[in-house]
Amino acid sequence: MKQPNTVYRKNSSLIIAFLTLVTATLIVGLVVAYKLTARNVEVDFTVKKNNVADQSVISPYNDLYRNKIFEINSYSGLLDSALAKSYTDSIFKNFKFVSKVVFYQVIVDSPPNTDITNNLAVKARSIQQYFPVGHTESNARASEEVNTIDLRQMAEKLNSYIATYDTTRGPGIDQPASFYNTRPGKVSFLNIPSNADLKSYHDLQASRNSGLFYRQNMMTFYLDPYKVQIRNVHPELYTSVTLKQVSYDPPDIDHSKVITDEVALPGAFSDYKLYFSSPREYLNSEIYRRFLPVAIVIFLVYAIFMLIGWLIYRNLSVNDKMFKLQYDFINNFTHEFKTPVSVIKIAGSNLKGDNELTERQRKHYGRILDEEADKLNELMNKLLSFTQLENKSITIKRDKIKVEAFVKGYIDTFKIKYPLFKLDYAIEKQIKTFETDTVLLGSVFQNLIENAYKYSHPDRKELFIKISLEKRNIIFLFTDKGIGIPKNELSNIFRKFYRLENQYNQNGSVGLGLAFCKELVNFMEGDIAVKSKVDEGSEFTVTLPYEN
Incomplete structure (x- = not known):
């Protein structure tokens, strides 16, 4: 006989669909997470190169350009060779990429009589060169020629600034920039004259009064980009960070195997760039390192879903078994009651029937009634005792x-x-x-x-x-x-x-x-x-x- 269906049913297709859906979600999640992680690493490769450039070159250069060089201004043109030596020693100590400093004691005089452009006469009273400890200069003549060119260029900037200087309004916001002269490999700086000195220079430029002169200090800092200490602050992204000329064109490389990028450098380093490169296999290790925690979280979520699914399945299985047990219990218990009740019913019908019963028949039916009643009583006592045992009531x-x-x-x-x-x-x-x-x-x-x-x-x-x-x-x-x-x-x-x-x-x-x-x-x-x-x-x- 076919067993009837119960309320609780095990649907294998539904279980398989659930497992398939959760597993597919896991796979899709892992794939998407891996691709996003790989994309994130590539973006970091492009973005974080600026951190390397900033800490290796840009920040030290800006510190020299905007802070240290500007200290010359505090001497107001009274810097002598001894003070200049002390000052340049601190420069060489803190900025290793400075290879030489040329110090000028400058005299600003009235324009010569032959000058038709009203330019001031800016001349070097003395020129001194300073080098880091252990360095020797090998070509003094070439240096002297370069030094003269640097002074002439700064003199032109000074004359141009004074010619346009508005004595009624004072210096403009572009004043400091007018006393810098930045070229590839070097930076020159002339201490900024006070407002009173600028007015005097303006008057001197126009009056041609001879015999009047003023003192200024000028320094030219020679920068060697190859002495820049490159700090690879992101070794997880870059295997190689090198200094290259702007015109450097790398040989043909397979971009499917190697990823590259570059950062142009500012100011006196503008002829150079930082060149970054890493094999893609190297970046893969970083991708896996970042992807691992994400994958663990995804697997934990997957495990939680599987645990929830298993708990639901187990609960349904327990309910199914309990329902079947109760169903069988009711069937069997009904049968256990039905059999003696039916026998008692038949015996009772015979006893109250119209037919006369012999003493033997009467005793037989009485015995049947007694036995069946004992069976019912035994069954009821067993159920009652079981309940009492479970409730600890005996x-x-x-x-x-x-x-x-x-x-x-x-x-x-x-x-x-x-x-x-x-x-x-x-x-x-x-x-x-x-x-x-x-x-x-x-x-x-x-x-x-x-x-x-x-x-x-x-x-x-x-x-x-x-x-x-x-x-x-x-x-x-x-x-x-x-x-x-x-x-x-x-x-x-x-x-x-x-x-x-x-x-x-x-x-x-x-x-x-x-x-x-x-x-x-x-x-x-x-x-x-x-x-x-x-x-x-x-x-x-x-x-x-x-x-x-």
Whole structure:
């Protein structure tokens, strides 16, 4: 007969769809996360090159250009060779890329009579060169020619500024820039005259008064870009950061294997650039390093979803099993009630019928009514006792019993009930008495003996009961030669409403017998265990605390 459908159904397609969806989401998440991470690394390769350029070149250069050089202005043209030596030593110490400093003591005089452009006469009273410790100058003549050119260029800037200087308004916002002269490889600076000096220069430029002159200081700083200390602050992105000329064109490279970029340098370093390169395999290690935490988070989310799915599936499975157990319980319990009720109904109908009954028939129907009523009462008592045990609403009534008499009484009862049932027992000699609840222990004996008879082949209905002592426990061993219990069912047989599916258990069981035994034994602070082999028999071991 086909088993009817229950409310809870296992839908394998739905489970597979859920697993597929979650796994597909995991894969898509990993792929998207990896691509975003790779993109992020490439963007950082492009953006963070500016950090390297700033800390290696731009910041030190700006510090020299905007701060250190400007200190010359504080001397107001009174800088001498000794002070200049001290000042240049600090420059060489703090800025390794400065290779030489030329110091000019400058005289500003009225324009010569032959000058038709009204330019001031800007001349060098003395020129001194300073080098880092351990350096020697090898070409003094070439240096002198260059030095003269630097002075002429600064003189032109000074004259141009003074010619346009508005004595009524004072200096403009572009004043400092007018006293710098920046060219590839060097920076010249003339200390900025005060406003009064600028007015005097303006008047001197126009009056041609001879014999008047003013002192200025000028320095030219020679910068060697190859002495710049390149700081690769992002070694995870760049394997190589080198200084190249602006005109440098790298040889043909495979951009699928190598990624490159560059940053142009400012001011006196404008003829050079920083060149960045890294093999893509190197960047892959950085991608994997950044991707790993993201992947771990994605896997954790995946694991959480799988755990939730498993918990839902387990809950549905438990509900399904419980529903089936309850369904079977109702069916079997109804059958257990229906059979004696039907018999009682038939016997009652015969008793109240119109036909005259003999004394033998009357006694027969009375016996039937009594037996069926006992069955109903036993079933109800078992359910009631089970409920009381679960709710801990009964107490143990300990009585001292004679063990052999107790066991022999149940064996004699079942021999009368089942004449073909072979029952025997053995008790260790030292066991005479035992304090226990006779009702509870009797229920255990009754259920285990009943099961041994019920689940045995007709020609092998045998049970042997052995009672022994082990430490401070008394052991009741029930060994039969029944049909046995499959190994995968051993963990389930003590569950409430659980029934083994076999030819001996189609009807007449509600799955409470062994569950009831376990509750009884546990309530008496003992334990019950089972060993079994299919078609060879089972061995139930009941262990209880021994008190005589």
